Amino acid sequence: MFDKKNVHKYSERYGLKEETAFLAQEEKVTLFLNNAEIISLLCSPANIDELALGFLTAEGFICTNNDYFEVDIREKGNTVFVYADQIKDVEKIKLRATLTSGCGQGTTFSEQEGADILSGASPNFSIQKVLSDIKLFQTESLIEGRTGGVHSAGLAIDGELVIRKDVGRHNAVDKIWGYCLLNNKKPYSAALYLTGRISSEIIYKALKMQIPFIISMSGATSRAMELAQDFGITLLGYVRGRNAVIYSHSERIKS
Amino acid sequence: MFDKKNVHKYSERYGLKEETAFLAQEEKVTLFLNNAEIISLLCSPANIDELALGFLTAEGFICTNNDYFEVDIREKGNTVFVYADQIKDVEKIKLRATLTSGCGQGTTFSEQEGADILSGASPNFSIQKVLSDIKLFQTESLIEGRTGGVHSAGLAIDGELVIRKDVGRHNAVDKIWGYCLLNNKKPYSAALYLTGRISSEIIYKALKMQIPFIISMSGATSRAMELAQDFGITLLGYVRGRNAVIYSHSERIKS
Structure with a gap:
């Protein structure tokens, strides 16, 4: 999750000095759903099978409302191929982009306004x-x-x-x-x-x-x-x- | 830029207590370029004329490479209409979405790989x-x-x-x-x-x-x-x- 790099550190006492620092890795990962390219994400290269499935579900590409859904995930370097039996119209979803504030400009393809009110149990x-x-x-x-x-x-x-x-x-x-x-x-x-x-x-x-x-x-x-x-x-x-x-x-x- | 809200605060000493807090405003702003709807951004509702022009330029919709470009910006509530003389093919750019890590999943429509090496002066x-x-x-x-x-x-x-x-x-x-x-x-x-x-x-x-x-x-x-x-x-x-x-x-x- 992080790379060792040589950087310069400045402090008032010692001025500029070369040191080793740990920097978070950031990689481009491309997602395919049933062989159609969906998107490239910049992310940390760990648990990318979970990222792919979570993203595609969150954005409404994969439907997991039924208790039963089949999914198969294959990773090949920085490309993740997801095969699912319950998918929605990919092109239609891609055109309905809303940038979100995130920490910047996130896209969310899903129709947020269609969300239900939380109807489950009310635990303490x-x-x-x-x-x-x-x-x-x-x-x-x-x-x-x-x-x-x-x-x-x-x-x-x-x-x-x-x-x-x-x-x-x-x-x-x-x-x-x-x-x-x-x-x-x-x-x-x-x-x-x-x-x-x-x-x-x-x-x-x-x-x-x-x-x-x-x-x-x-x-x-x-x-x-x-x-x-x-x-x-x-x-x-x-x-x-x-x-x-x-x-x-x-x-x-x-x- | 922020709203006053009533919240509960918990501290070990006083338990739960109602208090007033300041929360950052977040609003949906929709951008139009030469009357075509481009995107909705979630943002802080200040300087949205600058946000609209900066976003559309950063994402490659508006070309400002020439010293001379004309732009006219009109705000109507949470909608910003930008009129520019030098625009690129909107549909083509919209289809070329790359989600970025931002603090989440930002979209950048622009072809990042085409960027130049910084060629200006090298100031100290x-x-x-x-x-x-x-x-x-x-x-x-x-x-x-x-x-x-x-x-x-x-x-x-x-x-x-x-x-x-x-x-x-x-x-x-x-x-x-x-x-x-x-x-x-x-x-x-x-x-x-x-x-x-x-x-x-x-x-x-x-x-x-x-x-x-x-x-x-x-x-x-x-x-x-x-x-x-x-x-x-x-x-x-x-x-x-x-x-x-x-x-x-x-x-x-x-x-």
Whole structure:
């Protein structure tokens, strides 16, 4: 996930000095769906099978609404070939691009407005559990601090905390989704942990995955907060140390 | 740029407590070029004329290579209509989408590989100037810390530091580009300051603007470092306090 490089470091005391640094890897990965080229993503080259499946599902190319769907993934260098039995009209989806704020200009091909209100169970979550999970998540995400170029997403599910990393904030979440699909995990009472800030498209993504809790070390935009309120998602931000901000549906959080 | 909202705050000492918080605004803005709808961006609703012009130029829809180009921008709510005399084939560009890592999945419609090597003058920059500029930039970008949802981009040009903010990392840079185009500024010896980390597409963007210096408070990916080396861009990261990491072309930095 990172390369060793020689850089110069400047400090007031020593001036310019050559040193070794660890930089986050960033590679171009091209996705094919049933032999049609869909897109090239710039991403961290790890778990790219999960990234491919998660991305194609998040963006509406693959339909996984039925309990039964077949998928076959083959990697060849930086190209991932996904074969799925339930796909949608690729050209139609590609033309319906909406750039999103992401940390920049993300594309989301999916019709976000068509998303359902979170209809699953309404589990409770204790603030102590959130604070202990975030501590573990923060420790495991330390690479971010080391390279300054990697975001983490974590899923607290079935007593585990599954963590995926990527230079792309969305990619990390798509990897989590791909993990769920490949391992037949249903995140309907799970919590999604994030290092990065929460903008609207992360809310839509969690909604499609039917995840009721989003917990971030950073803050949320006002649009993200409004959507979380409307869609029945409990949204927490600035969760660090022994503190947290609860933006929506605090009734699910027990202190 | 931000909304006041009622949230709950949790602290170990006081438990859950209702408080007012400032959240970054995020809105959908739709761009039209010569009456054709191009895209919808999620962004901070400020300087959207600059965002529209900067985005359309960065993505290759508008050609500004000639010294003379005419542009007319009209805003109507969250829709921006741009009229330009030098435009490229819109449908062709739209079909050539590459998602980029951004902080997520950015789209860049432009053919990055066609970019030139930085051919302008090779100005020098003193590390003291960088450190004093970053201090000013950091102070002006304080809103980021306040809301956790806003990135800043700054341009040190003609003795000034022009700062633009956005929930999107790329949007902030596109606003800077739009500012240059609308004010006939040539950033050929300017420095671009950023709060966010540097991935490859920021290097391509600076290259197209012919900016020789990129200076960030965060780190760079290894791909960004390699591109900066190849294209003749001086790239600095982790510039905070009295320290800096110089990733490429340190010969232009005088201590």
